[in-house]
Amino acid sequence: MTSSAKPSSESPSGESPSGESPSGGKPSSAEERDRTPIDEGLPPDAGRRLAELEDRPGHKGMFTSDLSVNEFLLIKEAGFHPLGFVMGSSIYHIGIQTRRWSQSQELAKLTEAMYNARELAMNRMDAEATELGADGVVGVRLDVNYYEWGSDTAEFIALGTAVKAEDNNSYRNKEGKPFTSDLSGQDFWTLMQTGHVPLGLVMGTCVYHIAHRGLGQTLRTTGQNVELPNFTQALYEARELAMTRMQDEANQLGASGIVGVRLEEKSHMWGDHTIEFLSLGTAVADASDGQHTIPQPRTIISLDG
Numbered sequence: 001m002t003s004s005a006k007p008s009s010e011s012p013s014g015e016s017p018s019g020e021s022p023s024g025g026k027p028s029s030a031e032e033r034d035r036t037p038i039d040e041g042l043p044p045d046a047g048r049r050l051a052e053l054e055d056r057p058g059h060k061g062m063f064t065s066d067l068s069v070n071e072f073l074l075i076k077e078a079g080f081h082p083l084g085f086v087m088g089s090s091i092y093h094i095g096i097q098t099r100r101w102s103q104s105q106e107l108a109k110l111t112e113a114m115y116n117a118r119e120l121a122m123n124r125m126d127a128e129a130t131e132l133g134a135d136g137v138v139g140v141r142l143d144v145n146y147y148e149w150g151s152d153t154a155e156f157i158a159l160g161t162a163v164k165a166e167d168n169n170s171y172r173n174k175e176g177k178p179f180t181s182d183l184s185g186q187d188f189w190t191l192m193q194t195g196h197v198p199l200g201l202v203m204g205t206c207v208y209h210i211a212h213r214g215l216g217q218t219l220r221t222t223g224q225n226v227e228l229p230n231f232t233q234a235l236y237e238a239r240e241l242a243m244t245r246m247q248d249e250a251n252q253l254g255a256s257g258i259v260g261v262r263l264e265e266k267s268h269m270w271g272d273h274t275i276e277f278l279s280l281g282t283a284v285a286d287a288s289d290g291q292h293t294i295p296q297p298r299t300i301i302s303l304d305g
Contacts, residue, residue, distance in 0.1 A: 050084060050128060053084040053132065063081075063084055065082040065084070066139060066161055067138075067185055071186065074186055075185050075188065077189055080138075080165055081163065081164060081166055082163050083134050085159070085161055086129045086137060086162045087124075087125055088120070088122060088124025088126070089156070089157045090121045090156045090157075091155045092120070093152060093153050094114075094153070094154060095109055095152075096152075100209075103211050104210050104230060104234035106206055111205060111206055115205055117154070118156050121142070121156045121157055122142075125159070125160060126178060130177070134163060135165050135178055136180065136181065137160040138160060138163055138188050139160050139161050139181075139183070139184065140159065140160035140181060141160065142158055143156075143157050144156055144266075151269045152269060162178065173200050174253060174254055175253070179197070179198045180201040181201060183198070191259065193294065194294055195286060195287060195294070196286050198283070199250075199284060200249075201281075201282055201283075202247075202253070202282070202283045203245075203249065204241070204243060204245025204279040207276045208237070208274070208275055209273060210231060210235065211234065238277045242263070242277040242279040246261070249283070250283040253285075256285050257283075258282065261280070261281035263279050
């Protein structure tokens with residue numbers, strides 16, 4: 001995920017969106033690889049846990065994964081193998097922003113907080129994947145949890161399975177980071193059959209206060225079938241802002257499209273007239289230069305009664 005679509009942020013520079021690593025060559029072996037130090041935001045136990053997953057002299061590594069058996073099979077069929085379950089977390093205090101009872105408006109301070117917290121979690125998940133030498137992270141989930149120590153404090157967590165290509169080519173994005181994707185193992189396999197590759201999980205968010213209706217407005221529409229323009233406009237604008245920011249992130253990665261887009265709406269702890277509109281999807285690029293032939297679907301007849 002890239003933070004380029006965040007309000008008041010700057011656009012990062014990058015190389016070609018071809019899916020190659022910045023150096024343009026193949027990664028070296030685990031023994032020769034210039035290891036990226038564990039991010040200072042990660043606990044020390046993260047380094048020890050990840051080290052147990054890797055092969056080294058005198059130690060046979062293993063992988064962990066939240067993939068189902070079917071997803072594991074299809075990830076292998078797509079030419080990748082899992083390296084380990086990776087995660088990132090950020091417990092974030094969300095500030096207060098005043099709002100007018102009768103005015104619909106974006107709450108920029110809260111929008112920024114939701115962006116920053118998720119970005120911290122995603123960056124730490126990326127750091128764990130980088131430590132394993134991964135090309136990407138599949139099956140990414142973004143969750144928000146609330147605990148008893150405060151209604152204005154939340155944990156933002158990012159989870160997924162780090163994978164590496166078996167053909168030794170680099171599938172990292174133009175920022176030199178492992179790609180991230182919320183596609184299932186089945187959808188990831190299907191995407192790869194089309195000649196496209198994932199670039200990153202992109203998102204846009206907008207925390208919006210929807211104005212209350214006055215007594216006169218309420219009375220005038222009592223018992224009638226009529227559109228409520230103030231509600232329509234507020235929700236429309238908030239979704240458009242979230243979608244636009246998601247598209248801005250995809251543009252920064254050099255994507256040709258976004259698949260698996262979904263729109264989520266949550267009020268969190270703010271009450272029923274303040275809503276976060278979150279747009280999520282996987283940015284993809286055509287790695288085949290239009291030369292890939294998509295396999296024809298096969299007919300499968302179920303033998304079940």
